[in-house]
Amino acid sequence: GVGRTIGRSKDVSFVITAMQNPAIAPQFASRIDANKIGLYGYSLGGFTTMMTVAGQQSASPAVLPDNRIKAAVAMDGSDPGSFTAADFANVTVPVM
Numbered sequence: 001g002v003g004r005t006i007g008r009s010k011d012v013s014f015v016i017t018a019m020q021n022p023a024i025a026p027q028f029a030s031r032i033d034a035n036k037i038g039l040y041g042y043s044l045g046g047f048t049t050m051m052t053v054a055g056q057q058s059a060s061p062a063v064l065p066d067n068r069i070k071a072a073v074a075m076d077g078s079d080p081g082s083f084t085a086a087d088f089a090n091v092t093v094p095v096m
Contacts, residue, residue: 006051006059006063008044008048009051009066012039013052013066013068016037034068036070037068037069037070038073039053039073040075042075042076043077045077046074046075047077049077051063053072053090053093054087055087057084057087057090058087071093071095072096073095074096
C-alpha cells in the first residue's frame, strides 16, 4: 500500500545519499555525476518512482520530492489516484 511505498521512496533517497558519501561508498562516490541521477521503476517500483520525484503532500507524514533525481521512468505504476494535482505539480524533471 501507500505506507510501504513511502518507506521505499525514503529508501531510494537514503541509497542516493549513501552512494554519494565517500566515507560510506568510496567505490561509487567519485563516479556518480550528481547532475545525471535517474530513477526507473516498474509496477510498485513505478509508484515508488513517482512518489520519489513528485512527493506526496497528503501522506502522513508528508513526503517531499527528491530533487537530486534528474529524470525518471515510471512504468505501470500502481495506484495513481493516490497523487493529487499538487503532488504532480512538484514534478520538475522529465518523466516517462
